[in-house]
Amino acid sequence: MGAKGVTATVCEFASSLNLKNVPRPVVERACLLVADSVGIAIRGRREAESTPALLAAIQRMGIGHGSGGVFADAQGYAFPAAALINGTLIHSLDFDDTHIAATVHPSAPILAAALAGGQMAGAHGADVLAGVIAGYEVVCRLGRALKPADHYDRGFHPTATAGAFGATVSAGRALGLDAQHLEMALGICLSQAAGSMQFLVNSAWTKRFQVGNAAMVGVIAASLAAEGFIGAADAIEGDCGFLKSYTPDPDSDLAIHALHEHWETLEIGVKPYPSCRFSHAAIDAVIDIVGTGVAESDIAQITIGLPRKGMDLTALPQDFRRKPQGVVGGQFSMHFTAAVAAQTGNLAWDDYARYLDEPDTLALAERIDVSEDPEMEAIYPERMGGRVTVQFRDGSHQSRCVEIPRGEPENFPEDAVHRAKFLSLAEPVIGDAASELHQQLMSLDQQESVDALFAAAA
Secondary structure (H helix, E strand, O other): OOOOOHHHHHHHHHHHOOHHHOOHHHHHHHHHHHHHHHHHHHHHHHHOOOHHHHHHHHHHOOOOOOOEEEOOEEEEEOHHHHHHHHHHHHHHOOOOOEEOOOOEOOHHHHHHHHHHHHHHHOOOHHHHHHHHHHHHHHHHHHHHHHOHHHHHHOOEOHHHHHHHHHHHHHHHHHHOOOHHHHHHHHHHHHOOOOOEHHHHHOOOOHHHHHHHHHHHHHHHHHHHHHOOOOOOOOOOOOOOOHHHHHOOOOOHHHHOOOOOOOOHHHHOEOOOOOOOHHHHHHHHHHHHHHOOOOOHHHEEEEEEEEOHHHHHHHOOOHHHHOOOOHHHHHHOOHHHHHHHHHHHOOOOOHHHHHHOOOHHHHHHHOOEEEEEOHHHHHHOOOOOOEEEEEEEOOOOEEEEEEOOOOOOHHHOOOHHHHHHHHHHHHHHHHOOHHHHHHHHHHOHHHOOOOHHHHHHOO
């Protein structure tokens, strides 16, 4: 780390980021991630079971009127409320993108905050996208600097904690804050960043809320700083700053490593399945074995090996995970998601409604055992791998090991697959408008404003 502090370096980078100086593949990938996220938000607006309570609370608090757009919603909201809702919706299906090494879902807090900031400022799409990319670069580096397993072990949810800082950067860049004002914004964010893994105990909706809250935190912090409100200095690296307060042994240098040279945006993967990313490698392995699926009665047992943190999040305690309660419980059950994949050769959003209480699926989940795999642990957090053996009733068995799940940068879907995912989520809600909206999102840097995106998705 040079003479300039981490916070100052981050803010100088973010405030000066211009798409003209960003490699074209980074811009294109960011547009794809934006489109992926909006498709999820649109379906989440209609079908996520937590959405009605969230919207009712927004109205109760008197922030349900304004100019802030929400996808698949004709209502206008106060800008912080719009960020809260969009961020929550993007994360509600657990279908949103992931940066494995940082163990964060970048787009939910980053995009929601950038859109609200962009609407507040009447910004061009290029400035909003610059905010998104700046937010991606910051949140992913902060996630690495926290050392994800250590941060998780303290009970924190990094998408919500590091996500608040990334959201502040993205909203601030969209608002046009200079480096000094952005430093103040991060100091204000420091007082608000929060997110707990306690949601796992009862499959709580707080997982979704705290990610949307991170987006709202970013909008509030950037807005206060824009008006001259003074925030804490050295918010990232200070003795009581983010890194030292939220993890036992941070690596501050990783928070600013190779800015302008290495683009973490290109390391963000997209999800083929709406479940915790720790489960995806094993789901891939199951599908590789069963193809289009087999009958539950044909399978004697499935054994799965995961890294330790994957065990914590999706497999322990095993009796509890074998009988998931609600959609969140299913999304964080390696046993349930593997049981669905074994029978169908896939895991889709609609499968939760169909299989959560389905007797054969639950019976198969009882015959699935998950353990820590030393080799999968050794490659985490750079990889979220999984090892699977399926033992069939006829006495045969097949094994697969997947180190790089589908959707990772090295295993990225073709454009047609990405578009098909978007349309499968958006068309049931907004119909034929989905195709045109997808084109607009994929050219966000060419749009005069982001208002038209919300109009197209209403």
